[in-house]
Amino acid sequence: MSTLTRYSAIPYTGPAPTNRAPYVPKNAEPANARGEAIATTLGNAAMTQERGQDMPTFLVERARIADVLRNLAENPDLAFILPLDCFGTDYPDREERFDVVYQLYSLKNNERIRLKVRVGENDTVPTSTGVFKSFDWFEREVFDMFGVRFEGHPNMRRILCHEAFQGHALRKDYDPAQRWILTEQNVARIIPKIDPRFATEDTDFERVTLNLGPSHPATHGTLRIVVTLDGEKIIGADAEIGYLHRCFEKMSETHTYQQVIPYTDRLNYCSAIINNVGYALAVEKLLGIEAPARAQQVRLMLSEFWRIADHIVCISANLVDIGALTNYWYLMQPREEIIGLTEACSGARLLPSYVRVGGLAVDVPSNFLEQAQRLVDMLPRYIDDVEKLIWKNRIFRERVQGVAVISKEDAINFGFTGPCLRACGVPYDVRKASPYIGYETYDWDVPIAEGGDTYARFLVRFEEMRQSLRILQQAIDRGLPAGPVIVDNPYVALPPKSKVYNEMESLIYHFKLIMHGIQPPVGETYFQVEGGNGELGFYVVSDGTKNPYRVRVRPPCFPLFEAFGQMITGQTIPDAIGALGSLNIIAGELDH
Amino acid sequence: MPIEKIDNPNSIIGRKLNQLPGSGPEKGIQTLPGESERDIADFAGGSYLTTTVDTMVNWARSNSLWPFPFGTACCAIEFMSMVGSHYDVSRFGAEVVRFSPRQADLLLVEGTIVDKMGPVLKKIYDQMPEPRYVIAMGACATSGGFYRAYHVMQGIDEIIPVDIWVPGCPPTPDGLMYGILKLKEKIDRGEIRRS
Known part of the structure; x- marks a missing residue:
């Protein structure tokens, strides 16, 4: 068991914690x-x-x-x-x-x-x-x-908190538990601005304002879009968010560095482990430590499995919106297998909280590689089958091709990242641009598509699943490096229980870490990983105490959904529904 | 005329063989509460029974729950797993997911409800026809979970009544299924009586 072997018999001789000393990054x-x-x-x-x-x-x-x-x-x-x-x-x-x-x-x-x-x-x-x-x-x-x-801002009003909210929540003097109750009388009415292209158009139709969401079958959670319709055409759209604002950033400030990890799980809950990895790497960068090779490779493999699972959820839910229900029933099965593998590692299905600052919570099960190989063998068939079901389907193609187009320039100006940016023909992938946890040592390609429509986003996601499988196959062939899964540093990782019960020094380390937490040096850092739908970044500020002074998450969905109103203007409602699914907006991350 | 007792030795329900329902002079036999379900399974086999209207209605309601998934967060993804092919909740008759509150009788609140969402949830609950049942799925819907925060409702029972609380963060699909079965039991027992 790695939990017993992760510490050497030699007492720790590395540097003592450098808290309250200024942070000087390696580069x-x-x-x-x-x-x-x-x-x-x-x-x-x-x-x-x-x-x-x-x-x-x-x-x-x-x-x-x-x-x-x-x-x-x-x-x-x-x-x-x-x-x-x-x-x-x-x-x-x-x-x-x-x-x-x-x-x-x-x-x-x-x-x-x-x-x-x-x-x-x-x-x-x-x-x-x-x-x-x-x-x-x-x-x-x-x-x-x-x-x-x-x-000079065109629309300076609240975005995440509700209309009856008083004060500004992330100010340091705001009490984290101070709530304000919103009643139905206070809910503001949203009337979208009509796009100038259609403002003067004279048609026979009456103009109607229609509300979609926040509880709507196609809004995948808690998104809300208000559209103005001219006949069937959308001539103005306004998106409202904040229906899942769970105060991630304020909660992080009231917890220790390790305790933030479960909160990161719940940002993008379709690929929770990538969030864990991103946050852990940000704090590790601040601490100036690196997780052992075994932990890094497990992080990489689980990240890729969950990237596939994320795309599966996106694709299958999107196809349900378009009307292809079979794919949903079919694709849920391999996703269950990925969840099963995660459950075998961490004990939790969807939100594993498996990663720790400095490594992993526990070692992987002994048959991890065999199970991974079984999955890698199994997945291509599902991907190919679903592709076959839809690619030649005329109904599908006509509903996605040329729909909700966003140009390359607009996508960049809106801050798109991830599959949606690559669907516009920009080959930007954090795993290639600034590799982490060893992505530079694998042979894989960044798929791009031209067009920037719903179809292109489908294409990119399908191909990305295949590229993830390529990475996974190489990782399995290499085998997992032997050794511990968490750093040998008692200021970061808890000593094993056998030592805590038998050695005075380990007991003290354990006590100190539980009571005072990890205390990184004073400073700020930013670390980015490639999430399921774009660049997921964590900006962490430390003031040398056990709680982060500020944790900012850069949610990839946020700019995607911001552009949504522009993308659907001039389209019809069914097209808007198909486009929304293809952006893969995850409310937990959008509203953090 | 030979009368054969069905499997349950304690049952007082008997069945006449070789006779169509309604053809004999007997008008049927009283049933005990809770036994109706198995008896109705035999109904097509050439028999009939009498029971109370309540038992019959509860039996029908509990076996055809139409959920409205008020999915806001992570729990909704586990709900997707539950209705998905692997767990398959249609075994218990609760697979007809309705996205209109007018057509649903089970409100499944999946995930964190924040204060901004409160009026929406209340409105949806009000729009549902009676009888309506509510399951609070997961820690957030139950109590706010570990979000003791400025924008998170500390449990949906602040605004609507709840029949079943399902623990977990998120609950596993089996856990949610157990919640649905518990609600089924509750309805069968006739504990939930609204209009």
Whole structure:
């Protein structure tokens, strides 16, 4: 049993915890050098560089942030055209207490940049929705959570919390359990703006506003779309979210680093283990440790299995919406087998919480590889069969081809990642762009499709399942490396029970870890993994105590759903339903 | 005329062989509560029975629950597994998933209900015709789960009545099935009587 062997007999001699010392990431030097180069290229006086970060980081003058973002995007050498994230952080002791943080990605140079703006309680920030459409919702979220106002924003109202909510929840002085009750009288009425393309069109039909959701068979959970119809055509659409806002970020601040892991499970519950891995890797980066090789490979294999399961849920549910029910019954069967494998490893079916900071909770069962091989042998048949059932089906093709098209430029401007971006012909995959847990050592391809319609998204998902199987087959052929599954570091991982009961030192370590938790050094970090539907990033700020100061999740669904209104305008309701399924919006992640 | 007792030795229900129902002078035999289900299985075999209307109606209701899946979060994915081919809830007659509250009699609340969703859930419950039953699936619907947070309802019984609570985060499909069977028992016993 690995739980007994994961500790060597030699007492731990590594470094003591370095909490309250500043965090210096491994790649700080190249990041800082690159930052200086960017500042020179841009020649913008509004930026000052922050030293010692994991990516080039700048402090930007508040009034000029929109210009800086535009320069970064339009500069042909830098081309930071993909907006990843915009969020806030609260430091109540400071005079200008809020940080608004922007993160951008350059597809051309494969690099990231972080910009920060300091904002006081009564200040406003100029909106950057003119540069990146994506930041419309992100800025609304910052306003909702922190009360930072954005000047010139077209629709500055709450996005996640309900209308009767008072105060701003992610401020440090907000009580995490303080609720506000919403009654039906207070629910705001949403009337979508009519698209200018159709505003002047004169038709014989009456204009109707129709509400879809949040409880609707095709909205897969808790999404809500309000559409204005002209006859059958959608001429205006507005999406409302927040019906599953479970306060992940506030809950993280009230728990220890290990206790956050079950919360991460419930972000994208269709591929929970990828969330676990992403969060654990972010904290490990902050701690400067690396999980043992065995743990990394199990993480990789389970991630790929769950990527397949995620795509299975997406494809089968989407096909049900379109009317092909058989595929759902058929594909649920291999998914059950994947769940069975996870259950054998962790004891839980859907939300395993199997990963720990520093490795895995327990070792895999002894027949793990045989079971994995059985699954890898079994899955292609199911994928091929379903493909055969639909590819030549004219009804299916006519319902998906050319439907809900989003252009490459728009997709990038909206911050698309994952299969939906690859369906527009952009080969961006985090596993290739910045490999983690050993993806660079496997031979596989990034599937892309042209067109950006519902059909292309189907194609990409089918092919991605096959590529995942390729990775899995190689991983099985290599075999699992021997050794422990969690780091040999008593400041991070609990000592085994046999030692806790028999050795004074281990008992103390156990006690310290339970009572005081993991205490990473003071600093901030961002780590990204390829989730089931795009780049899933965790931004973690540590103040040296046992609780994270701030955990921000970069939900890939958020920008996808933001673009949905634009994608369906001009289409009909049934097409909108098919398109919604193909985006694979997971409410838990969307509303975090 | 020979009378053969059916399997249950305690049953007072007898059956006349070689005789069509209604053809003899006898008008049927009283049944005990709870026995009706097995007797009706024999109904097509050439017999008849009398029972109370309540028992009959409860039997029908408990074996044809039409769920409205109010699926908000992770639990809904496990619900999908339960109606899926592997677990197959149609064995218990509860597979006719209706997405209109007007057509459903079982409200399955799957997943976290946040305060923003509260009025929606209440409205859906109000729209369901009587008799209606509610299962709170999972820790979140039961008590808010581990989300003791500013936007999460601490259990749906704040706004609607609940018949069965199913524990788990998320409950396994077997767990949810057990909940449905428990509700079936409750209906069979006649414990739930609304209008």
